[in-house]
Amino acid sequence: MDVPVTAARSYDVAIIGAGPTGLFAVFELGLLGLKAVVIDVLDKPGGQCAELYPEKPIYDIPSWPIITGQELTDKLLEQIAPFGAEFRLGQLVTGFARNAGGRFTLTLSEGESVEAGAVFIAAGAGSFAPRKPKIDGLEAFEGRSVFYAVRNRATLAGQDLLVVGGGDSALDWAIDLVGTARSVTLMHRSDRFRAAPASVAKMRALEVEGKLRFVEGDLHALAGENGDLSSVTIKSRNGYETLDATRLLAFFGLSIELGPIGDWGLDLADGKQIRVDTEKFQTTTEGIFAIGDINYYPGKLKLILSGFHEAALASHAAFKVVRPEEKLRFQYTTSSSELQSRLQVGGASKAA
């Protein structure tokens, strides 16, 4: 996909990761008058809270006896709304460079670049990426006839499509692409589906109408030339079967890995967590901070509340990096008219 490359937009701080810690960092930076951009590989904010357990209750958020992952995300978005942070969702930070002036340029997976005076890495356990089947020669087909998401329906039009998976993505796309693809086959390991029951019913109805075929099985091998798929061998209870398929859509959920951040020359503890100090939560590179589950320091506890605390301290430290000529005035939201103005709430009841 061609994406026009525009001049890098400039921000005070670039936050990598839109989980609770990254979102709360927007708040702490905003109180100090610093403007943030938040980048996340997922297409929605919330990180693990929104992707892995949106409906599960969390009991250890101070002052919230019970709150679900999605509710926590929604409350944080409401809390940071006054600060007008910009989001770049569905994008991975692929490149990282330090400019001559000491500022940072981050390159995003869709080609855009953003520039910032400081970087907050709030990437949790790393970046979510589609799980891939372990099949010989898979790479040759990827991006050409094997996909893990639908970015461009045109590449599926008129094709013999095999959709693999039992969740909402698999069923929704299999149903949606009936009529676009020449044929649609849905394959899943069993007849248990994670997908919404209504989607399963719809799929079954299309099956009865002969517009979609459902098979139980696992991927075994791919055949084709020059990245163009021609058939897929599957393994089922009845043995092996070869299906005509020119396009494969595979939905095996998401795994989490550290990703490109691992190559930025930061000091990694155990190869997975970024070592920081406990005064500023700064990495070994000045101006790059790591907060939340991604960081490591003696005594570290991977708790959301730890991430909130770290976000506050890192924000104050980042102010001194981004605005070296200004004095940081420590104020409380209860009394400061300046903070209340930034929060877009009513005037201070007492003089600031």
Added chain:
Amino acid sequence: MAILHVTDRDGAIHAIEGADGWRVMEILRDSDLGVEGICGGACDCASCHVIVAPDWAERLHPAREEELLKLDELPAIEPTSRLSCQIIWSEALDGLALTIAENA
């Protein structure tokens, strides 16, 4: 003393003393055998996928629907695949043998 026998991803075998009431995922994570348990035992990430020795598979508490659905999401599983966060350690599991699955 109840012992858990673990084959790690490099094929090395470890005998680990289990802690009563812990999730097997937590025992594996505590032993630094490469099991992350990213979601913390919520049956949501499958990073604690293990393959239980066949003679043990039937002796464990059967997998609940939520675990079966999560296992089904993975590109490849074995007949005795389990999510180790869903197995609670007790003395009765003394001798349990399992292999840590490849990261999917």
